[in-house]
Structure formats: structure tokens, C-alpha cells
Amino acid sequence: MNGVFMLPRPRGKLNGVKRLCKTRRTLDQTRREIAMAKRAPEPWYHPPQEEICALCGRAVPLVERDLHHLVPKSQGGKQTAVLHRICHRQLHALFSEKELAQHYSTVEELLAHEAVRSFVDWVRTKPDGFYQRTRRARAR
Numbered sequence: 001m002n003g004v005f006m007l008p009r010p011r012g013k014l015n016g017v018k019r020l021c022k023t024r025r026t027l028d029q030t031r032r033e034i035a036m037a038k039r040a041p042e043p044w045y046h047p048p049q050e051e052i053c054a055l056c057g058r059a060v061p062l063v064e065r066d067l068h069h070l071v072p073k074s075q076g077g078k079q080t081a082v083l084h085r086i087c088h089r090q091l092h093a094l095f096s097e098k099e100l101a102q103h104y105s106t107v108e109e110l111l112a113h114e115a116v117r118s119f120v121d122w123v124r125t126k127p128d129g130f131y132q133r134t135r136r137a138r139a140r
């Protein structure tokens with residue numbers, strides 16, 4: 001009998017135990033959440049998507065990623081296309097901003113140009129990350 005009466009602990013301590021239980025449940029939840037987060041990426045996390053060069057159609061490595069304004073910014077253009085740096089440089093080596101704005105403001109128009117076509121045919125044989133200094137059209 002004596003043992004039975006000795007079992008209950010003082011109120012304050014009991015509350016303490018309850019609080020501890022609550023904390024432990026929360027910790028378990030947290031651990032479960034961490035485990036979930038490790039398994040599946042956070043909903044806000046978007047892994048970088050592989051982008052395709054609008055000119056040559058090859059994948060664009062991040063370090064070679066350039067944005068080309070189809071109509072040059074200086075001519076009020078807003079629409080951009082992702083290009084390899086080498087493809088981008090080639091376009092600006094071939095055409096002035098005015099020419100780009102007036103005659104080559106779409107990928108189709110660019111690809112219709114013979115020099116662009118032969119550049120694309122050549123660059124397509126190179127690895128995705130290939131880069132070398134652009135040879136100016138006038139130097140040829």
C-alpha cells in the first residue's frame with residue numbers, strides 16, 4: 001500500500017514530465033520533417049533546368065549561358081533567347097544591332113542566313129561547353 005501512495009510525484013514535477021513528453025513529440029515531428037525534406041526537395045526548390053540553345057539546338061552549360069535580345073535592347077527589344085556564348089558572339093560578329101533589329105529578329109531569320117547556317121553546322125560538331133574566340137567576319 002505504501003508504495004502505491006509514494007508513486008505519484010509532486011505536481012510541479014508531473015507537469016515537467018508532461019512538458020517533456022510534448023517536447024519529445026515535437027522533436028520526433030521535426031526529425032520526421034527533416035527526413036522528408038532530405039528525401040524530397042522543398043517545393044520551392046527547382047533544380048536548374050537544362051536549357052537548349054535557340055541557335056544550334058545543343059544543351060547550354062551554365063558557364064556558357066548567354067542571353068541574346070532578338071531585337072537589340074538598344075532598339076527597344078525585350079524578348080530574349082538563351083544561347084551559347086560562342087553562338088551569341090557569332091551573331092554579333094556577323095550583324096550590327098540595326099541589322100539584327102530590322103532583318104534578323106527571329107531565330108528563323110538568323111538561321112536563314114548562310115553564314116549563320118554554316119557556323120551552326122560547324123559548332124554542332126563541338127562539345128556543349130566548347131568555346132573559342134570568335135573569328136570576326138571581316139577578318140576572313
Ligand SMILES: [Zn+2]
Pocket residue numbers: 067068069088092
Ligand atoms: Zn545578343
Ligand SMILES: [Zn+2]
Pocket residue numbers: 053054055056057058083084087
Ligand atoms: Zn549554341
